[in-house]
Amino acid sequence: MAAVSFSADEAAAAAARVMARCDALAEISETPGALTRVYLSPEHLRANQRVGEWMQAAGMRVWQDSVGNICGRYEGLTVDAPALLLGSHLDTVRNAGRYDGMLGVLTAIETVAWLHRQQRRLPQAIEIVGFADEEGTRFGITLLGSRGLTGRWPAAWSTQPDGNRITVAEAMADAGLDAARIGEAAREVSHISAYLELHIEQGPVLEQSGLALGVVTAINGARRLNCGFVGHAGHAGTVPMSHRQDALAAAAEWMVAIEQLAPRRGRDLVATVGALQCLPGAVNVIPGEVNLTLDVRGPEEAPLAALLADLLRTGETIAQRRGVRFHAEEYYAIPATPCDPALQAAISTAVAQVQGRSLALPSGAGHDAIAIAERWPVGMLFVRCRGGVSHHPAEAVQAEDVALAIQAYSLVVQRVAGGHVSGEAA
Amino acid sequence: MAAVSFSADEAAAAAARVMARCDALAEISETPGALTRVYLSPEHLRANQRVGEWMQAAGMRVWQDSVGNICGRYEGLTVDAPALLLGSHLDTVRNAGRYDGMLGVLTAIETVAWLHRQQRRLPQAIEIVGFADEEGTRFGITLLGSRGLTGRWPAAWSTQPDGNRITVAEAMADAGLDAARIGEAAREVSHISAYLELHIEQGPVLEQSGLALGVVTAINGARRLNCGFVGHAGHAGTVPMSHRQDALAAAAEWMVAIEQLAPRRGRDLVATVGALQCLPGAVNVIPGEVNLTLDVRGPEEAPLAALLADLLRTGETIAQRRGVRFHAEEYYAIPATPCDPALQAAISTAVAQVQGRSLALPSGAGHDAIAIAERWPVGMLFVRCRGGVSHHPAEAVQAEDVALAIQAYSLVVQRVAGGHVSGEAA
Numbered sequence: 001m002a003a004v005s006f007s008a009d010e011a012a013a014a015a016a017r018v019m020a021r022c023d024a025l026a027e028i029s030e031t032p033g034a035l036t037r038v039y040l041s042p043e044h045l046r047a048n049q050r051v052g053e054w055m056q057a058a059g060m061r062v063w064q065d066s067v068g069n070i071c072g073r074y075e076g077l078t079v080d081a082p083a084l085l086l087g088s089h090l091d092t093v094r095n096a097g098r099y100d101g102m103l104g105v106l107t108a109i110e111t112v113a114w115l116h117r118q119q120r121r122l123p124q125a126i127e128i129v130g131f132a133d134e135e136g137t138r139f140g141i142t143l144l145g146s147r148g149l150t151g152r153w154p155a156a157w158s159t160q161p162d163g164n165r166i167t168v169a170e171a172m173a174d175a176g177l178d179a180a181r182i183g184e185a186a187r188e189v190s191h192i193s194a195y196l197e198l199h200i201e202q203g204p205v206l207e208q209s210g211l212a213l214g215v216v217t218a219i220n221g222a223r224r225l226n227c228g229f230v231g232h233a234g235h236a237g238t239v240p241m242s243h244r245q246d247a248l249a250a251a252a253e254w255m256v257a258i259e260q261l262a263p264r265r266g267r268d269l270v271a272t273v274g275a276l277q278c279l280p281g282a283v284n285v286i287p288g289e290v291n292l293t294l295d296v297r298g299p300e301e302a303p304l305a306a307l308l309a310d311l312l313r314t315g316e317t318i319a320q321r322r323g324v325r326f327h328a329e330e331y332y333a334i335p336a337t338p339c340d341p342a343l344q345a346a347i348s349t350a351v352a353q354v355q356g357r358s359l360a361l362p363s364g365a366g367h368d369a370i371a372i373a374e375r376w377p378v379g380m381l382f383v384r385c386r387g388g389v390s391h392h393p394a395e396a397v398q399a400e401d402v403a404l405a406i407q408a409y410s411l412v413v414q415r416v417a418g419g420h421v422s423g424e425a426a
Numbered sequence: 427m428a429a430v431s432f433s434a435d436e437a438a439a440a441a442a443r444v445m446a447r448c449d450a451l452a453e454i455s456e457t458p459g460a461l462t463r464v465y466l467s468p469e470h471l472r473a474n475q476r477v478g479e480w481m482q483a484a485g486m487r488v489w490q491d492s493v494g495n496i497c498g499r500y501e502g503l504t505v506d507a508p509a510l511l512l513g514s515h516l517d518t519v520r521n522a523g524r525y526d527g528m529l530g531v532l533t534a535i536e537t538v539a540w541l542h543r544q545q546r547r548l549p550q551a552i553e554i555v556g557f558a559d560e561e562g563t564r565f566g567i568t569l570l571g572s573r574g575l576t577g578r579w580p581a582a583w584s585t586q587p588d589g590n591r592i593t594v595a596e597a598m599a600d601a602g603l604d605a606a607r608i609g610e611a612a613r614e615v616s617h618i619s620a621y622l623e624l625h626i627e628q629g630p631v632l633e634q635s636g637l638a639l640g641v642v643t644a645i646n647g648a649r650r651l652n653c654g655f656v657g658h659a660g661h662a663g664t665v666p667m668s669h670r671q672d673a674l675a676a677a678a679e680w681m682v683a684i685e686q687l688a689p690r691r692g693r694d695l696v697a698t699v700g701a702l703q704c705l706p707g708a709v710n711v712i713p714g715e716v717n718l719t720l721d722v723r724g725p726e727e728a729p730l731a732a733l734l735a736d737l738l739r740t741g742e743t744i745a746q747r748r749g750v751r752f753h754a755e756e757y758y759a760i761p762a763t764p765c766d767p768a769l770q771a772a773i774s775t776a777v778a779q780v781q782g783r784s785l786a787l788p789s790g791a792g793h794d795a796i797a798i799a800e801r802w803p804v805g806m807l808f809v810r811c812r813g814g815v816s817h818h819p820a821e822a823v824q825a826e827d828v829a830l831a832i833q834a835y836s837l838v839v840q841r842v843a844g845g846h847v848s849g850e851a852a
Contacts, residue, residue, distance in 0.1 A: 203664025220663055224709055236698035236721045237646055237790030238629025238814060241689050248699055252681035259675050263667050272662035273674055275707040283650055283700045283719040293709040295662045364663030388665060 003414035005354070005407045006114060014110040015403035021054065021106045025090070026098035034393065035096045039133035039144060040068060040171040047090050051105060051130045058109050059116030060128065065185040067148030068132035068177055074112045076125040076417070083125035084417040085195045085376070086111070089134035089145060089368055097200075097395020103383065104198040105130045107402065111410045124193055124417040131368050138162045138171075146371035151186030158182065194343060194416055194423040195372040198381045198409055200397055202365045204388030212401040213408055214359040215347045216380035217268075218299035219370050221336030223308055225294045227315065229254070231324035233280060233288030245324050248278050248287035254326075257314045258294070265310060266303035268362045271296045294328070299362035301336050337370045340423035343379025343416065350411035351381070354404050365390070377423020379416075381409060429840035431780070431833045432540060440536040441829035447532045451476065451516070452524035460819065461522045465559035465570060466494060466597040473516050477531060477556045484535050485542030486554065492610040493574030494558035494603055500538045502551040502843070509551035510843040511621045511802070512537070515560035515571060515794055523626075523821020529809065530624040531556045533828065537836045550619055550843040557794050564588045564597075572797035577612030584608070620769060620842055620849040621798040624807045624835055626823060628791045630814030638827035639834055640785040641773045642806035643694075644725030645796050647762030649734055651720045653741065655680070657750035659706060659714030674704050674713035676750050683740045684720070691736060692729035694788045697722045720754070725788035727762050763796045766849035769805025769842070776837035777807070780830050791816070803849020807835060 006014060028047045029035045037043045048070040052062040055072030062072045070090070073083065088104025108128045115122070131145030139160045147153040158169040158179045169179035201207075206214050231245035255273050262271040272295045279289040294311065298304035312328055319326035344360070351358040361382065369378040383405045386396040415421050432440060454473045455461045463469045474496040478488040481498030488498045496516070499509065514530025534554045541548070557571030565586045573579040584595040584605045595605035627633075632640050657671035681699050688697040698721045705715040720737065724730035738754055745752035770786070777784040787808065795804040809831045812822040841847050 201664065203661060203666075204669050205664075205666060208669060222663065234814065235629060235790060235816070236696065236700055237648065237723050238627065238631075238816075239696070239790070240629075240631060240694070241685065241696055243630050243634060246685075246698075248702060249681060249685050252678040252685075252699075255675060255678035256682050259667065259672075259678075268666070270662065270665070270667055272672075272710070272712055273678075274662055274704075274709045274711050274713060276674060276702060276704045276713075278700075278702045281701040283721050284698070285700050286698055287700060287702075295709050297663050364661060364665070388660065390661065390664075 003411050003418065005411050010114065011403035011407045014114065014406050015399045018103065018106045018110060018402050019399050022098045022102050025050065025102050035092055035098060036094045037090070037092045038138035039091055040138070040175040044068065044091065044132065045175055048130065051090065054109050055128060058113035060112060065148065066177060066181045067145060067153065067185045068175065069145045069148060069185065070130040072128045074116065074126045075121065077121045077123050081123065081125050082191055082193045083127040084413065085127050085129060085192050086413065087129035087131060087368065088197050088199055089131035091133045091135050091137065093135050093137050093391050095393060097390055097392055099200045099385065099395055099397050100202065100390050101134060103200055103397065103402070107198050107406050107409055110406050111413050114410060122414065122417040123419045126413065126417055134368050139168055142366065143368060143371040146368040148182060148185035149187055150371055150375045151183065152371070152374060153182055189375055192376050194340065195369060195376050195378045196343065196381070196412060196416065197367060197369050197378070198383065198405060199367060200385040200390060200395070201382040202385065202388065202390035205361050206359065206382060206384035207386070207388060209359055211355060211359050212384050212404045213351045213355055214361045214382040215344055215351055216339050216363045216382055217344065217360050218339055219337040219363045219367055220297040220299050221301055221304050222295065222297045222332070222334050223304070223330055224332035225328045225330045226291065227294050227328040228289065228291045229319060229324050229326055230289050231287070231322070234286040236284040236286055239286060244286055245322060246286050247290040247324055250318055250322050250324050251276070251290040251292055253318050254315050257318070258311055261310050261314065262307060265307040266298060266300065269298040269303060269307050270364065271307065271311065297364060299336050299338070304336060334366070337373045339379050340377035342421050343377055343423050346412050346415050346421045347379050347381050350408040353411060354407045381405065381412070429837050429844065431837055436540065437829040437833045440540065440832050441825045444529065444532045444536060444828050445825050447480065448524045448528050451528050461518055461524055462520045463516070463518045464564035465517055466564070466601040470494065470517065470558065471601060474556065477516060480535050481554060484539035486538060491574065492603060492607045493571060493579065494601060495571045495574060495611065496556040498554045500542065500552045501547065503547045503549050507549060507551050508617055508619045509553040510839065511553050511555060511618050512839065513555035513557060513794065514623050514625055515557035517559045517561050517563065519561050519563050519817045521819060523816055523818055525626045525811065525821055525823050526628065526816050527560060529626055529823065529828070533624050533832050533835055536832050537839050540836060548840065548843040549845045552839065552843055560794050565594055568792065569794060569797040572794040574608060574611035575613055576797055576801045577609065578797070578800060579608055615801055618802050620766065620803045620805065621795060622769065622805050622807070622838060622842065623793060623795050624809065624831060625793060626811040626816060626821070627808040628811065628814065628816035631787050632785065632808060632810035633812070633814060635785055637781060637785050638810050638830045639777045639781055640787050640808040641770055641777055642765050642789045642808055643770065643786050644765055645763040645789045645793055646723040646725050647727055647730050648721065648723040648758070648760050649730070649756055650758035651754045651756045652717065653720050653754040654715065654717045655745060655750050655752055656715050657713070657748070660712040662710040662712055665712060670712055671748060671750050672712050673716040673750055676744055676748050677702070677716040677718055679744050680741050683744070684737055687736050687740065688733060691733040692724060692726065695724040695729060695733050696790065697733065697737065723790060725762050725764070730762060763799045765805050766803035768847050769803055769849050772838050772841050772847045773805050773807050776834040779837060780833045805849070807831065807838070
C-alpha cells in the first residue's frame, strides 16, 4: 500500500491535540508554574500514567518497563513482527520548556492513532516509548531510559545518589521498581527494526532558513576542556607593550583563531569559549593568568578530532611566541552519532513532500537516539522552535509546524514500518 | 665652579647610609612586619621627625609645613636666593616596598650633606621636601602633600573621610595641624626655580636594558574606561558559527586590535585590558555579554587621545560587523605631564657621565612631580628596581645603583642650583 498522509484538517486536529497534551503534561511538575519533572519522581509516574492512557486510546498495548519507560505497542500485520520504535523522553531539566522530549512522544501517538482510526496495520509493528530519563537532571547521569532498552545500563548507575543522597536503586524502590530487574528492560536486537525520533531543533537554523522541518544528519560529538594561559602580571602603566607577558592578550589571540579555524575544518563544526576568568582582574594590572573553557562539537569524529588538535596546537604556538604557558585538560568527551543514511533519505523525502524542500542539519544537543544508535539504526526529524530557545519556559513551537511534522512523520513511519526502507544494522 | 661628583668611595658610603635609612623608615609602620604608613598617622609624624633630624644633620634648617610635609633648606650663596626643590614622598601604600618615595628624599639629603661637608654653597638654595601624601592610601585622594605646596589644594579635600569616617581636617587636628592654615603651605612661584625628583622606576625597562639610571621624558597621562559588548547568548551546540552574536568573540577581536594599535600610534603608548567578565559564563553557552576595562596611557596628550579614539572606533566597527553592541564609558582621566626639556638634558648628561650612556623613558606611574609641574619646571631621574616590582614588600634596589644615582643626582643639582640650567616656567 502506498504511503498516504494525514489530510490538512486531520493534521491540524492532531496538532491541536498535541499542543493541548504538551500543556497538560507541563502541569505535571514538582514546582507549580515552572516545569520540572525528574526521573522516578511522583510526577514522572503521573506523566507515565497519562501518556499510557493516550497510547491505549490510540489502540496500543501499554506497559511500564523495569527502568520506568512508558511503552506502547501497535501490532503489525503479523503477530510478533519486528517493531519500528518511535519515541523521545518525558523527563525535563529544571524550569524547562514543554516541548523538549514530549513533542516526540505525543506526535508518535497521533501517528498510531491515525492508523488505528483507519484500522490499518503495517507489515511491522509500531512501538512508542516515553523515555524515563534523558536529561540526567536528578542523578547527573544521562540517557538512563534508553540505556535500559539497549541493555547497556552500567551496573554502577544503580548506586548513583541524587542531591538528597537517595540512590537510583532506592528511588526505584520508592517508585515501585526493582533495581535487580533493570536487565528486563533490555530488548532483543531482532525485535526492533529501527528508531525514529521527532524533536524540537533547540537551535536557530530552521527558523533562520524559513523552514518548519529538517532532517538530522548526526548528533554532534563533543569535547569539553579547561584551558589556560599563564603569563606575568604587571603594572599597566610601567610595563611597555613589548615587554609584556599578558595572559589575556594571548587568550584573545587564541579565541580569534578558534573562531576562524572551526568552520575551516568542516561544515557544522562549532567551537565555543563560554567561560573566562581573568586574574588578578584589576583595571591597572596586566593579566597574569587566564582560565577559560573550550567546547568543541561536530557531527563527524575525524574532523572534530582534527579541529581540536588544531586548536591545541595553535594555543601552544601562540603561548610560545609570547613567552607564556598554555595548558588544556579535556574533562568530557562524547563521540558523534551518525543517523542512518537510509532513514535520513526517507525522512528527507517525506519532509520535501510536505514543505516543498528538505534541509539537512546536525543536532547540536544530545538525544535518546545516541544510546539507541548503539543497537539499532536511528533517524531524527527536527521541528523549528522559536528563536532556537530551549531548556527555558520560553520554549515554543507553532501548531502549524506540528501539523506539518505529523504529516511528514506519518509518511516516514508508513515507509519504514511498511518494509520499504531498511536501516543498516548498528 | 665646575660640577664635581662624589668619589666612588663617598658615593658607596652615601648609598649604604641611604639603604640603612630606608630600612629604618620601613620600621615606622602601623603594622609590624608589613610597611604601611599613611597620611597624618602617628607613623607619618615619627617618619617626619626622623627625616627632619637627618636634614638637620646635613646642615639644613628644618620645618614641618601646614599640610604635614617635612621640609629642609640649605641656603645658597645669598640669603633668600630662589631654591632648587628636591624631594619625593614619605607615605606608602598598604604592605608597601621601602624605596618607593623614600629613596628620593634620602638621596637628596646625601647630596646636601656632601655639599655641607665641603662647606660649599651654590648660587641657589637647595630645599628638600618629604611629601606627606602622594599615594592617597588613607583618604582615596592623591598628591595632598604636593598640592599643599602649589596652593592648589581643593577646599573640598578637608572634608574627605577615611575608612573610619575621620575627615582630613579632623585627622589634621589629631596630628597637631590646622585645616584652616592649609594655605600657608603654598610657596611663591618666584621662590622656587625647579623641582627634581629621584624615584625607582616601578617598571622593567631599565633592568631589561642593563642600566641603573634613566631620564624621565614625561609622566604618562591616563584614561580608564568601562567597556562592553552585548550580543546574544545561545546553546554552544545548536547555534552554527555563522549564526552567532558571541560577545566574547567580539571582545577577543577587539583585544587583539588594542594590542596591535597601541604601539602604532606612538612609542611609549600602552593599552591594557586588565579585567574581563563574561556572562552567563558556562562552558556550553555562547557568551551574551562581556564587560571589560580599558586602561590607556602615554607621555603625550595628542597621541594618547588619538589612540583612544582609534580603539573606540575599532570596537564600534567590530561590533557592527558582528551584529553586537559596543559601549565604553570613561571614568578616569589624567593628562600627561611632560618633564622640562632643559632639566631632561641636564639629567641625561649627568646619567651618561656616570654610567656611560643615558636612556630616556616615560613614567607609567604617577608622582608628586605631576602636581609640582603645574607651577614649576620638573625633572625626574629613575633608578632601576628588581623585576620592575613595586607596591609590594619584594620591591628592591641595589646599593651600587643607588651610589650611581647619588653621583648623577649631585651633578644635576650642582648644575641647576649653580644657575647653569634654567627650566621653562610652568
